Amino acid sequence: MSQFEQLYLDTAFLEPSGANFEVNLEFVVFQVSKRDLKVLTLPAGHSPFEGDLSLPMRRLGMEGLNSTGHTYISQELGIDSLVHLEQITAYTGSKKNSPVRQLNMLLLGLAGRIPKATRRQRGSFTPLTEISSGLGSMSTHDQHMILLAREFLSSLIQNTTVATLLCPEQFTLGTLRRVYECVWDTPLDNANFRRKILGTDGFVEFVSKAKQQNKQGRPSHLYKSGSLDKLNPSFQRPPFST
Amino acid sequence: MSQFEQLYLDTAFLEPSGANFEVNLEFVVFQVSKRDLKVLTLPAGHSPFEGDLSLPMRRLGMEGLNSTGHTYISQELGIDSLVHLEQITAYTGSKKNSPVRQLNMLLLGLAGRIPKATRRQRGSFTPLTEISSGLGSMSTHDQHMILLAREFLSSLIQNTTVATLLCPEQFTLGTLRRVYECVWDTPLDNANFRRKILGTDGFVEFVSKAKQQNKQGRPSHLYKSGSLDKLNPSFQRPPFST
Structure with missing residues (x-):
């Protein structure tokens, strides 16, 4: 052989x-x-x-x-x-x-x-x-x-808080909201969104006031990712719009 | 060759x-x-x-x-x-x-x-x-x-409501609670547990009163899996006991 x-x-x-x-x-x-x-x-x-x-x-x-x-x-x-x-x-x-x-x-x-x-x-x-x-x-x-x-x-x-990773290193809550809106393909209420994010310890961490002013003429706040990983209760996703 | x-x-x-x-x-x-x-x-x-x-x-x-x-x-x-x-x-x-x-x-x-x-x-x-x-x-x-x-x-x-699949087809809330306790390896408060389960539409569905009586001398209620799949807000898992 x-x-x-x-x-x-x-x-x-x-x-x-x-x-x-x-x-x-x-x-x-x-x-x-x-x-x-x-x-x-x-x-x-x-x-x-x-x-x-x-x-x-x-x-x-x-x-x-x-x-x-x-x-x-x-x-x-x-x-x-x-x-x-x-x-x-x-x-x-x-x-x-x-x-x-x-x-x-x-x-x-x-x-x-x-x-x-x-x-x-x-x-x-x-x-x-x-x-x-x-x-x-x-x-x-x-x-x-x-x-x-x-x-x-x-x-x-x-x-989870992973959406913050899709933002720039420092971001406004408006930027973070647009990440959620893009992924879920649905508009979110701004006031509810701010309440949820800022009401969850460790979701984001305040960095400074931005140099640019927002539409209301106030300076936006800049945040970075916080130490929290998992969300509990989870973030309520709006039902699909028809 | x-x-x-x-x-x-x-x-x-x-x-x-x-x-x-x-x-x-x-x-x-x-x-x-x-x-x-x-x-x-x-x-x-x-x-x-x-x-x-x-x-x-x-x-x-x-x-x-x-x-x-x-x-x-x-x-x-x-x-x-x-x-x-x-x-x-x-x-x-x-x-x-x-x-x-x-x-x-x-x-x-x-x-x-x-x-x-x-x-x-x-x-x-x-x-x-x-x-x-x-x-x-x-x-x-x-x-x-x-x-x-x-x-x-x-x-x-x-x-999710998947814990109900680990129960018999018809089960008491006590049985369901013991599934959670077994998996999480921690005791749960009975009253809070009942409130969470019964307060979540579609988690379980009432079937009948059991023939056996519970410790308080009342007949236990029997339930089966409901139509709900995902829990939102999620079920709060107690911190690990030391």
Whole structure:
């Protein structure tokens, strides 16, 4: 038996108790800028999808799941402001015309708001409105993943203070409110919102008065993220408007 | 080049874009009976762990992740009362002395309370107190997974009505309270508990008065699960007692 023959037989023999899965990480990385909820997209390279947008995806290799996720987004795609990465769900599937099974892990990422993207950034943050209106074409699968991730994020900002990470380092309550409004896609009452935030110890921390004045001619107050993580009671999300 | 040589080269060449993972599902299936939180265990078969307990674990094959989980627990292990199965988290690792990478998915299962286990049931529900006291020996890894799953369940019953699934089909509020007490490992005030449950529309639904009388000589009321899923505001979990 040749060396190759032995090696092949070893490989074939190992298969039933060996590796049969390819594991991929799919990323929905959200960013809020001004009044837009945006998602990190890459150009979908292959014909017939040239010109389309796609979600970032990375095959899992020798590194761990979470470290691969961080490294891919921060270093390979050059997103400097990744502040949160969390598993949403995993699902299995098969490749067309291949015996290889696939396990895909959907991850939620949050990118903070930074003044300007660095040069080394690949991909771009595309407003969800552009995707839903068909301006940026994207596969049904990717659009479905964005819906799942947005629903996950909607619950997350109900139960935690993570929305503050989608603000600049120092922010007004108006800025924080617009994050909630963008993610939930619904307007919120300003007075109720202020009462909820300021009435929850540790949600935000007062920093200083802003230099700019607000519409009422008073200087806005600037805040930063507080020490609180989980909200209890959770933030009441308004019912969907029809 | 021989046929085997070609096959081996094909295999080797495919590897970088082929399967390199073995995917395993690990299960922490909880059941509450009377005043005990229990977890589904199997005998750890292999020497030197003979006599030890282990968590159920199943390698993922051609079937999907969730259907494999349900089939394994319900049919292969014969647990008739599985009422809930949910992904907790996934993590990666390597096998000793093997190039095969592993992705393990930890799943939370809940088993309802049934009068008697059927004959076809494999494994048994072991009280957590037996494991923590060292009566039932278990690997550090499995004990860690149980801790993770219990913490996950603790949050879940804060934010959802899923605790009712751990009761018999019809139950008193005392029974439901003992589920919360078991999972959180802390006593709860009876009057506050009743107020919270009965004050939340759809948490439970009144069925009838029980035949037995309670300590005060009044018949207990029997309830079943209501239509509500998520709790808002969430159920306040008491701080850990020291």
